[in-house]
Amino acid sequence: MTDRYVVAIDQGTTSTRCIVFDRRGQLVSLAQQEHKQYFPRPGWVEHDAMEIWRNVERLAPRVLSRAGIRLDQVAAVGIANQRETTVIWDRLTGAPVGRAIIWQDTRTSPLVHTLASSPLASDISEISGLPLATYFSGPRLRWMLDHTPGLRERAERGEVLCGTMETWLIWNLTGRAQHVTDVTNASRTMLLDVRSLDWSPRALDFFGIPRAMLPAVRPSIGGFGTASEGFPGVRIGAALGDQQAALFGQTCFTPGEAKCTYGTGSFLLLNTGTDLVRSDNGLLSTVAYQIAGGPAVYALEGSIAITGSLVQWFRDQLELISSAPEIETLARTVADNGGCYIVPAFSGLYAPYWRSEARGVIVGLTSYITKGHLARAVLEATAWQTREVVDAMNANSGLTLTTLKVDGGMTADNLLMQMIADVLDVPLVRPLAVETVSLGAAYAAGLAVGYWPDLDGLRRNWHIAGQWMPAMDPGVRNVEYTNWRRAVERTFDWIQP
């Protein structure tokens, strides 16, 4: 019998990857392609959706040939994608209408400010489980409809379709047969009723979005049709937002289990089971996953907008390092931050503050500060932002986090992992699979087609690959945390309404 495999497509913020996994959940081959980031104005961030689809088409045969396997050995394809990134395209030609507006984009700030003054705003937050913010897709769709002449009429006539990236990819993979989204991605639009798991007529009305342009909402794990492009003949078993995929890849299937993924941004998700838990301190109520025929499983989420992208900024815009991992080398040239703090509120602040008008600051500059201190402040920013989210999570759930499961590219940075363990004062555990986003998509797709029998089977694949123990003096921790919070306060109210 020939071995069979599962392929994950991880459509991320900076690149798209295809990864082949084996039955033990281990990586067999990987192919990756970066795509262009467009920054047409301050606060605007865009992608070319067509470039991203072409990348998937190119990566598909490459990843199979690197694994030395044939198409008929692929049991299923699963998709994990950057969330909240929104694209509109022409139903007939398949051409995107303008560029995709990505999750970090803050152009809807004035719109969100106006919408927030409506008496209905709090109802919409209640329905969707999300605070009204530029981060989510709903305001973004409205902005596109408002700013493209004739688009609203075309949307009402059903001539254009919209979706987040998994919708765009599935539509293309299935030869334009399926216009669908999954519940996790849909739960990030502010348009979904997070309890009934269908589009909320009140939310659509509030944002002014014609229902005709929206995809059908499906469970995350089930069926999204069979691919005719890219991986022709292979079933698309699952689609999940990238952070939900990582929660699944970390096998956090039981209420109380949590993970934090360190990528462009960082996202801490806590499984809350089939109960939707409300947050009164800046966390999001979101869908974790839904297996077809079963109830939805929910999560509380603490979202941090800028972590890895701060390192990228340090590399590409300041040109102080030539590759991202060198941040650790540079940070180790000094013993501490020298009194310098960087708060990367590039797109405002996400959890637990949700302040769209905040902008980044570097404070504590003196002539003593070197680029080594700045590098340390860059890494510490990720550590302290994690601490704030964990504090909110502990307060909200009534549980106290005793260890944190981590994953994502930044877990290769040992200094950062030690810093996070130090500021949280709990051990950090990395599983034997850094690519948990892709792994989660693969697990979900494999589960959908019976490649893996059940959740317990997946759990047995999880092993500890590394652990960092806290070793910081409590006095130092308190002083530094106070300084960090003072630095955060200095970002507030920078953008005038």
Next chain:
Amino acid sequence: MPGTVQSIERAAAILRTLAGGPGRLGLTEIARTLDLAKGTTHGILRTLQLVGFVEQDRVSGQYQLGGALLHLGTSYLDINELRSRSINWADPLAARSGESVRIGTVLEGRALVVHHVFRPDDTFQTLDVGTLLPLHATALGKVLLAYRAGGPVPELETFTRLTLTDPRALTTALEAVRDAGWASEVEEFLLGQAAVAAPIRGYGGLVVGAIGISGPVDRVCDSRYRPRAHLVGFVRDAARAISRDLGATR
């Protein structure tokens, strides 16, 4: 001049031109100075850029000497970069072999552990990134020694009665490592422990580190105290996968 390589001579001339110039130079200027075709010059510049000897300004498109030239004598590849580029392949090696994985590079006559993946049995283990291991008594170290040109001969300290402390025996062992393409250590550093390692190569085949597994002798070795063939295969596959990602051609 028999045996000279024209493209290397031209590359050297390009580097001298850039070093002697006022700052950044354009492709046309460099080609004209050396009386070379633009296509040829561009090909050489691209190669020099790939190995870090030349950098191209993003805005003007002009060329200048690269940072890697300044660090020629020190480290070729940043250790944190090496870890970051290896991490995806070290995990599957631990999963397939069932043993702990370490990646090492040379630092001051010893093998520095730059990455460590726990043995996947969920027992309590401690990360030993930053630990220095003896080159002559470990599989990782022997790989690093075998592919190192010159350099001081390390002090051959005794750890067990099987440690190679005779310089001639070590030389023979290192020749065997180069012939086989991998190294092993059986109770030469710690009693009851064995290890297998293989070289990680960068551009042009230069060895930039070593990756290996280690564990109890009865698991790593067969009844004749030889490393099990399938484990050697896993280690070499992982080393090749990392090397390919780092740009090595073989």
